[in-house]
Amino acid sequence: MAIPAKLTRCSGMVMLCLFLELLLAASARNILYSVPEETDKGSFVGNIAKDLGLEPQELAERGVRIVSRGRTQLFSLNPRSGSLVTAGRIDREELCAQSARCLVSFNILVEDEMKLFPIEVEIIDINDNTPQFQFEELEFKMNEITTPGTRIPLPFGKDLDVGMNSLQSYQLSYNPHFSLDVQHGPDGPQHPEMVLQSPLDREEEAVHHLVLTASDGGSPVHSGTVRIRVQVVDVNDNPPAFTQAEYxxxxxxxxPLGTQLLMVNATDPDEGANGEVTYSFHNIDHKVAQVFQLNSYTGEISNKEPLDFEEYKIYPMEIQAQDGAGLMARAKVLIKVLDVNDNAPEVSITSVTTAVPENFPPGTIIALINVHDQDSGENGHITCSIPENxxxxxxxLVDNYYRLVTERTLDRELTSEYNITVTATDQGNPTLSTQTHVLLLVTDINDNPPLFYQDFYSIYIPENNPRGASIFSVRAQDIDSNENAQITYSLVEDIIQGAPLSSYLSINSDTGVIYTLRSFDYEQFQNLQLRVTAQDSGNPPLSSNVSLSLFILDQNDNTPEILYPVLPTDGSTGVELAPRSAEPGYLVTKVVAVDRDSGQNAWLSYRLLKASEPGLFSVGLHTGEVRTARALLDRDALKQSLVVAVQDHGQPLLSATVTLTIAVADSIPDILADLSSISTIANPEDSDLTLYLVVAVATVSCVFLAFVTVLLALRLRRWHSTRLLQAAGSGLEGMPASHFVGIEGVRAFLQTYSHEVSLTTDSRKSHLIFPQPNYADTLISQESCEKKDFLSVPQSLLEDKKEIFSQVIL
Structure with missing residues (x-):
């Protein structure tokens, strides 16, 4: 098993001494195994338990393990099978490079016996490496005049494998100019060389591509390649040549500026500087050189200035091509410029008239115009026009000249100024046009008289107007200009009621304002007819007239005038007679009044203001008739006094009053006796009543006869006037109704009274007899008489009558 990593340094030294001792005592017998490289991890190498005489389970029990120094563990023990296996992938080339034999040595330690067993494992090479060159591509340069037989050393190939798996041969791809020669050195490596077999021609083939292949002897065979590029170095043995003799x-x-117009192309089969062709202008006009630009490397010709067909239609030039060694060639270039409609027509006014009188005849020349277009063909064909209205x-005219003339007579009053637009248009596509303006003033002549705004004017002013007041303003207009339109106003002189019109009215000659020079009286005249003349200041001057009717409006400035009864001039009171036998409604007398005003101002009404015996008499509201309101009684006084008021309907109201004295008696003796007694009471000193009565009766009779005579004369005069009016036509037409006396401004009724009077006189008494009275209404109309006739005749008669009765009463 492995030594624990946490042992102290002392224990490590002890173990090392023991290991050296065991190593010296170990048997010299080695165990050899072999394994191919690149086997997988855990691959079987040898049965180490068997070779050591142990059972597989004893390996762990006896502490069998691999010990090595300074080397990565490539192998390991499998305790279950007792086999030696690979600890990872093994690369022989990494361990042993290109050594002919690759051995890996290590020891097996049996720890319980402290014995070491040397082990050697040979790593068997496999063909796992391909021959390789140091470069993937090689480039050689050979002058095209290099002699055949020239050798060019080629790089060596390298294969990391050994033996037959290493590099064994070289091979060069076919090329008629090159071959491969492999030289074997004394140490065994092969030295490949490339040999030139035939002369090179760069213009025929400038670059030769070859492939050198190195192959090993393994199975399968592996090979590596390197690309060889042989560039034939040129010599300047060819001049440039243009593809065309003329472009x-x-x-x-x-x-647009900078547009590529043309590209010339010259080729040179040489290479490098010998084949590098540059372009330049040759024998070119300096103006053309300013317009065009030539790319010296590409042969591209472009414009650096705008082209102008009107300046140059064809640009000729010569291009020169030259290689690096000085060989050259030339070609001609012709650039034709096509016209486009880029020039608008030019319009110039050669001669022009700026002002003409409006009475100039048609055909008058206003302007002479010249048009021109720099373009050609249809682009330069010009038409000229003006607005149709x-x-x-x-x-x-000839040579693109036009003249502008009047087509009809001008009228300044319609148009005083013309801004004539002259348009010149070419026939290009798109069309271009130019406009110019001719300003023409039409000067005025005095061909228009002043005109009033109306054909007739009616003016209404109230009577009693202040003097100098402006009453109206007339206005005329003259459509001419300057002094031809300066208007002065004047009144056409006329005679009105024997006086000149200028004594009544005046007019401001500049403004046309009419002023009154006197105060008008409606009762004098009701209207004036006049004419105003407006005249301009032209030469000759022109004028026009307008008629004006000035109507005077009535004002209530006249109080009613009482015509009957007429007031006595001597301060006495007139007396009317009323018999005691009068029935109710008996007409005692009639108050007659007129008003010199007209219309509503002349509408009169009558009313009883005061009576000595209220309720005895009444007055007609519109007739002025004084009638008995009831029968007279014996107790009624002989003398009755009435105050009658006459009032018009104007604004303000005007009125007049009259006092009536009415004597009440059945017979003349009674009235004389009553009058005598009244007179005695009133004036005891008066004793001549009888004499006055006789004189009064005689006067009344004379007045009556005179009245009848005058009445007959008036009848004859009316008949005669009617005949004259019929002969004269409309002599009285238009005469306002206010010229006649009448109720409500139309008619007047005068009631005349006649009494049959008989006077009886004896030695003791005299008396008057009053038969039943009769009365008649006489209509004074428009056809019968005028107001002045009525006022002159009856008033004198009535004054005489009232004077007689006043004498009788006295």
Whole structure:
């Protein structure tokens, strides 16, 4: 068994002494075994128990073990079988290299007897190694002028096996120029050599590839190889040669910079510097050299500047190829440039007119235009055009010249400025175009009169307007420009009611504002017709007129005017008569009033403000008639006093009042007696009542006769006026209703009263007889008379009548 690892150093020394003693006493007989190399672990080597005369189980009991010094244990004992077996794989070449015989020695120790038995195991070689060369590939250089018979030593092969398993022979692959010669040395190794058999030609075959094989004698045979590369070294015996005598290519002019356009190729069968061909330009124009670049090693020609068909259509050049030894060759190169549509048409304005009057005739030349394109063919064919919606056209002349002319008369008021776009387009693919602009101003002539915004104007102003007030503004427009559009305004002079229009109105010549120069009175006239002229400052000046109607609006500035009863001028009070026998509704008198205003301002209404006997009399609201409201009684006073108010409907309301005195009596003597008594009470000093009464009766009769005469004259005059109006046509047409007296501004009724009066006189008394009164309404209409006629005639009669009655009362 093995010695424990934990024994002390002293015990180790003791054991060593015992071992040496046993070794000296041991028998000199060796036990020899053999085993092939590379056997597996545990392979049988020999029956050590049998050879020692022991039983297998005794090996462990007697402490039998292997002892060796300084060597890895290659073998071990199998205690069960008593056999010597391998402890691992054994490599003979590792143990013994190339020794002819490989023996491994060790001892077997029988520990209980302290005996040692030497053991030798021979490791039998097997062919487990292949012949090998130091290099996998060898390269030799031989000049192509090397003479045949030249020897080139080849490397040795090496085989780690021995005997027949070692390297036995060499073999060289077939090559007509080389052969193998193996020299055997005095020590036995073989020395292979390669012998040149025939001359070499690098241009024919520059490199020769051979394989040298080394084989052993084992079974099976193993062999190793080395590749041999023989490079034939060139000599400069061949000049370069181009593949073509002339190279041609066509490229478009818009190729990008650095594009490979062409590649020349020259070959030289020599090698190395002798076959290295470089390229260069030869006899080339310096401008061409600036455009193209030649790769001196590849022969590639590229452009370093843009190509321009318009400058060069063909670029000729010569390329030279030269090898390292100075031999050269030349070839011509032609690069044709193809035109592309890379130039837009050029447009230039040779002559141009910047402004023309609008009345220039068609065909007026505006501009002379020249177009040009540097391209060729269809790329340089140009058409010129302008927009179709313009009053111009292009006329083609020679040598790509065009002239721009007017096609119709221009109108500045429609278009005062034209920006004419002239487009020149070529026929290339894709098409290119260029635009230029011609700016043309159309100058104005005075061909448009001022125009008012309306054909007719109506102006409404209230009467009593302040003087100098602006009442309206007219405005005209002239579509011309500058002084041709500067407008001045003026009034067309006219005569109105005997006075010039300029005394009524004025106009601001610059602004067209109309001002009043006086205050208007609706009762004087209701409207004015005038015309305004607008005139420009052109040469000759142009003008236009517009009509204006100025309507005066009525204001309630007139109080009602009472026409009847007429107030006496001497301060007396007028008297109306009413018989005591009057029934209710008896028409006593009528208050007649007019208003010089119109419309609502002239609508009059009547009302009783005050009465001495309330409830006895009533006044018609719209008629002004004073009637009895009830029958007269004896107790009613002879003299009744009424206050009647007349009021219009304007804003503000205006009114007038009249005081009526009504005498109540059944007969003339009664009224005289009553009047006498009233007069006596009122004025005891007055004693001439009878004389006044007689005078009053006579006056009344005269007034009545005069009234009848005037009435007949008025009838005749109305008939005559009607005839004149029919002859004159529309003499009174358009006359407003306010020119006539009427209720609600349309009609007026005057009620005239007539009494049949008889005067009886004797020595003692005189009296008046009042028969049953009658009355008639007389219509004063638009066709019968005017307001001034009515106011002139009846008022004088009524004043006379009221004066007579006042004298009677007095």
């Amino acid at each position: 041609q290519t066509s490229v478009p002019e818009n190729v 313009l009053p111009f056209k292009l006329e083609k």
